[in-house]
Amino acid sequence: MxxxxxxxxxxxxxxxxxxxxxxxxxxxxxxxxxxxxxxxxxxxxxxxxMNIEETVNLTLAMVDSGVRLDLSSIPGIKVDKHSTGGVADTTTLVLAPLVASCGVPVAKLSGRGLGHTGGTIDKLESIPGLKVELSLEEFKENVKRYGIAIASQTEELTPADKKLYALRDVTATVDSIPLIASSIMSKKIAAGADAIVLDVKVGQGAFMKDLPSARKLAQVMVEIGRSVGRRTIAYITNMDQPLGLAIGNSLEVAEAIQVLRGEGSQDLINLCLELGSAMLVLGGKAKDKEEGKKKLKEALVSRKALEKFREFILAQGGEGRVVEDLNLLPQARFKESWLAKEEVYLAELPAERLGQVAMKLGAGREKKGEKIDLAVGLVLGGKVGDRIDKGKPIVTVYANDENRLKVALEELKACIKLSSTPLPPLPLILEEVS
Known part of the structure; x- marks a missing residue:
């Protein structure tokens, strides 16, 4: 050959x-x-x-280029979750402890952010002392002992994918459905989970800009999972506006803790309940999604999920008191809000533009390896359709540089659209693919 x-x-x-x-x-x-x-x-x-058979074979060849993580010694059905990336997508930080608190082991290998989208590992590094670099043995031991581990992707898994992705990134070949699907699913399969729940983002703040492309990607990934014996389900969710209210690393950790306390963004809660109920069904802890949602809501109300998050933090060397005291997270030196001069409604919150504003403040990176500022970012006053009363913040900017703060406010005033009349909220979950 x-x-x-x-x-x-x-x-x-x-x-x-x-x-x-x-x-x-x-x-x-x-x-x-x-x-x-x-x-x-x-x-x-x-x-x-590539046809589906080629895509499956490419996926498996990339899995076999490195080690496979064997989680068979851990009791129960291990369920993994993957998002294709978005703005204010704090789902993993809420979902992993929430599902783990209901008895489904969660073994999650995550990545760092690049461009306008945030990375779970960067967010976790906002928690003082928390260790994200775990050996495969440490990772497995934490899942076995605590039912949860979230760590950075190891060099031992899918080295072919790492090499190929780096090449695609500089040759304008990233947005190919078979290459995207095989990249994502090779990592999920190599990580050893028994079942996989996928969150495929679509919209102007997502990688897939239109519904047909997102649907095709979801279908291909579900088919890959099924073909290798992994129960797989995908949800197509809206990324025309940020998912949560917070954009920025420590700000998103704070919002995740608020959600686990029963507060925070309703869209973030609703998506976690939807994805989490599917994870409980796949994990054998609920007979259907309605029962799953009931169990998840009970874990939130009882604060069992919040305690699981604290347990996870402590298990990986972090400061567990952050679940009570958010001031232990990195704090920005400067903070300024754009206040409503009269009662208005949020009409447009362009996710990509908002993510780029946060990135320019220092919350994200344009190139791999760049240092980021964990304290800076934005907090929105609501979501599309929400009313902002006179004198209340439309958006608040957190910065460590006064000039960057001023530039950010100018950009936000140019891209956030307001309305004097009520607007309907944007749909959150568009389709289920299974």
Whole structure:
């Protein structure tokens, strides 16, 4: 087999066999296939696509490029969750302890943020002392002992995906459904979960901008999961506005704690109840989603989920008192609100623009490895359709640089749209794919 011939085959619309895909992935991982040939193949895939069998084989070849995490020694059905990324998407910080408190083990490997979307690992690093770098043995032991672990992705899992993603990122081949699906699902399968719940974001603040593309991606990922024996379900959710009210690392941790106290963004609570109930059903702890939601609500009211979050923090070396005292989180030096001059309604909260404003304050990174400011960001006064009373904040900016704060307020006043008349709220959950 020659890589030249395989590039030509896909360029002309051919279909790869399992053996051809394994040859490509092994050669690229080992360095025998150079970046320039893999970049050419990625572009050919971008234009010609892959059928479901090719996509499944690519996924499994990337899984086999590294180690598979074996969670079989941990009692119960292990359920993982993945979001395709969005703004103010604090779901994992609420969902993992909430589901774990109901008896379903949650083993979650997460990543850092890039661009206008936040990363779970960056958010967790806002908690003083919390360790996100765990060995695979430490990770497994925490899931076994506490029912929950959230750690950064290890180099041992799916090295082929890491190499290929880095190449796609600089060759304009990121937004290919088979390449996205195989990238996401290879990591989920390698991480060892028995069942997977997917949150596919769609809208101007998401990677998938339109519903047909989001639906296709969800269908492909569900099919990959099913084909390898993982019970998989996907939800398509709206990212035309931020999910929660807080955008920024420590601010989002604070909001997650508020939600676990029974406060915070209603959209964030509702999405966690929807995804969490599916996780309880897949994990065998609820006969249907209605029973699952009832159990989750009980865990919130009783503060059992909040205590599980504290237990998780302590297990990974963090300061457990943050669940009572949010001032232990990193604090910004400057804070200023845009106040409503009269009663108004929020008409448009463009998620991508708001994420970019937070990034410019220092809450996000444009390039991998850039240092971020954990304290800065934005807190919205509500969601689309909500009324803001006279004198109340439309948005509050948290900054460590006064000039950046002033620029951020100007940008926010230009992109947030207001209305003098009531507007309907935006839908949250658009479709279920299973």
């Amino acid at each position: 020659r890589m030249y011939d395989l590039i030509k085959k896909k360029r002309d619309g051919g279909v790869f066999s399992r053996q051809e895909i394994e040859f490509i992935v092994k050669g690229f991982t080992s360095g025998e296939i150079p970046d320039y040939q893999m970049a050419a193949l990625a572009m050919a895939i971008y234009f010609q696509g």
